[in-house]
Amino acid sequence: MLQDDKTNSATASHSERLHRVIPGGAHTYSRGDDQYPANAPQILERAKGATVWAADGRSFLDYGMALRAVSIGYSEPAINEAAIQGLEAGNNLTRASVIELEAAERLVDMIDSVDMVKFTKNGSTATSAAVKLARAYTGRDLVARCAQHPFFSYDDWFIGNTPITKGIPASAIEQTKSFAYNDIGSLERLIAEHPGQFACVILEPASTETPATFIEPDGREVNYLQQVEALCRKHGIVFILDEMITGFRWHLKGAQHVYGVTPDLCTFGKAMANGFSVAAVAGRRELMSLGSIDRVGQERLFLLSTTHGAEMCGLAAYLATMDFLERYDVVDHLWAYGADLQAAINAAAEHAGIAKHFYAAGPAVSPYYATVTGEGAPWMELRTLFAQEMIKQGVLMPWLALSYRHGEAELEKTREALAHAMEVCARGVAEGIDKYLIGPAIKPVFRRFN
Template sequence: MDTEETTEAEETGETAEFSLPRSRRANERLHALIPGGAHTYAKGDDQYPENLAPVISHGHGAHVWDVDGNRYIEYGSGLRSVSLGHAHPRVVQAVRREIDRGSNFVRPSIVEVEAAERFLATVPTAEMVKFAKNGSDVTTAAVRLARAVTGRPRVAVCGDHPFFSVDDWFIGTTPMSAGIPAATTELTVTFPYGDLAATEELLTRYRDEVACLILEPAGHTEPPPGYLAGLRELADRHGCVLVFDEMITGLRWSEAGAQGLYGVVPDLSTFGKALGNGFAVSALAGRRELMEWGGLRHSGDRVFLLSTTHGAETHSLAAATAVQTTYVEEGITARLHALGERLAAGVREAAAGMGVGEHLVVRGRASNLVFATLDEHRRPSQEYRTLFLRRLLAGGVLAPSFVVSSALDDADIDRTVDVVAQACAVYRKALDAADPAPWLAGRAVKPVFRRSV
């Protein structure tokens, strides 16, 4: 490295340029064959600093290795799905056992009823359950069922929550609405989280038109006192179905999800992500009176609720059963909270110590932490997020969020906090310069939902 390069590195706080040549070539191969270079937009390389999007080789526990041979402490594993850590022995053992016995048959397997019994024992607020492969399948099934039961066309979604489904009824409301007819989108209306008066006004405006209210029962903040119970009362009074999307809150808030923690029972709820520890499984659960509309033991018109060839693959259902058993027997939810609390406290202390405590902000429930990067005016900044992610990656921390898995240990948390402190030192320099550009080394990371490329 020549003198000019050394001086630049010193100014940006980098002792050696971090690069991922093999990952960069692998990303080019991905883009050549797969639209967007990933099968989930949130995993796209546009979500990472330019040329610093690791392509993963393998993972174990709380660590992953990229194709360049770098090891990272990983957060947000599998977009929150791998909450027990990669290749968890109890889950792997259950999956291997079922794979050796066959994975899919022309009739239901005994594993299906065992998985259903385990689920309903873990989530006792539900009376019936049907499994599928991904979250969109079950949220759309909930919407379809609500429309069938009520005979109403409109869906009311919480506008403060970022994602419910890949299907038209929701995606049409996002900036990525290309290809979706306006007539479909017009049937979806939004209500604000935490505001019962605004929700009642919406239900009154569209009297006898709203089939369901669908929301995440909790997010980065706790529900206001009485809010979920108030939604329950509104839904009952206006004759619509209350649907809790528990993709994230399921297992992470309590073994029975947010409904188990807060004691408010929805008509329908949807689970996924942590349910399979990375294996593809999701669930629609709810009151028998509603769920039977999708079955054979009711007198009304049949509802095409869910019918998935791979929804009952034995190894995925075995994984779900093992995950729930592990959560209950080993107190996993409590461990996630303890790890998250330790991490949040360490990050906040490190940020404050470097003078960026009001710019790097940790938010959310301890088991589901995210961070916000704010500029010198305390506005959300993709540029400062880019700077921060670059320094984390260089320090061996892969963290699009700070969502923990139970495989982390105290040493992982301590190492993460040390890397965050180093990143915050650079953050402070950029704030003092009122210009993060010299520390970006390329374009800024981009939001997932945007109209143009």
């Protein structure tokens, strides 16, 4: 039996204490020490609006926004009040709750493709439930997933298709195949290589790229997602859109509405409840009802059965979040702020003379920034230096997640920080990054060895 190391933690750093009791030091790998520069706060204590406070007293304008889970702002009073009402109503009851019904009906009313919904607590559970439904519906095993979309689930069906295969059976690894976004030919070839074997195709509607537009032989203009939908229909494959990030950001009806597609199944999370733990798998009744119990004689599918899946504080926060999004036109604000932020980043990089190494791109509502070498390869040392210098200016920018509480004052603070950071990055590019970097470079999450 392994002996636990329970040494005295009185003089240990927060990082040391975290790693002693939590594998990875946090509950998602993207929060780990290896994803941040050495001067990043080791632990956070609280947050409000678009600001976070570290245990050491420092405060930061935040562009992480709880891994994109907070789209309005931290500790938003209207959302908190609704969640508290859910708590005071009992929070978790013996049978289905009134608020559970109201939340389900609200989602069905909002999203055109959805007839039924099952709530859960995280996105991994929702996407894995969608895959299970697809397999049950088709009687097939294989999953086709988009290679450019970084994360779908912590379950074996997805992680086995990354470099981190330790602990995953070979049979699970073999059941998931990859295709390229905006390249319908790659998916056509994959299906041709495994005829009649794919249960589902799963992808995000958009990530760093948006769907390209094509002209069909008959002259019709279609986008890439519409091509994927048509291909799935042709081959009897379940079409799954993972809207964890795009849902309630691109549009209140989802990115599927923006791009004119009707998935068989879709999954939501992140911006659903402004940081409260709510996710969902939803879709056509024909598939979702495989998990029903009111169809006498139907073979049972154990879809989702989670004690806390319909926790009332989370679902109350979801309903209040939807009200807030509608009342204050949050989606429009996110698109506008993102466009301004992209322009500010690119202007600062251009002014510093490093635009060929540093740029912001992607859909304005969910932009990204890239650091690349002269050959176009990812330059993690430059990314780390940039994050390090932004932290010195009081801005935590691991990626670009936007909220309603990012306003003019926050944009101006960001512009000032960018001017400083880009100047240091330019010196690093010219003289050597190591001269200015105070710790190790950020590493990719999906790598085989630590």
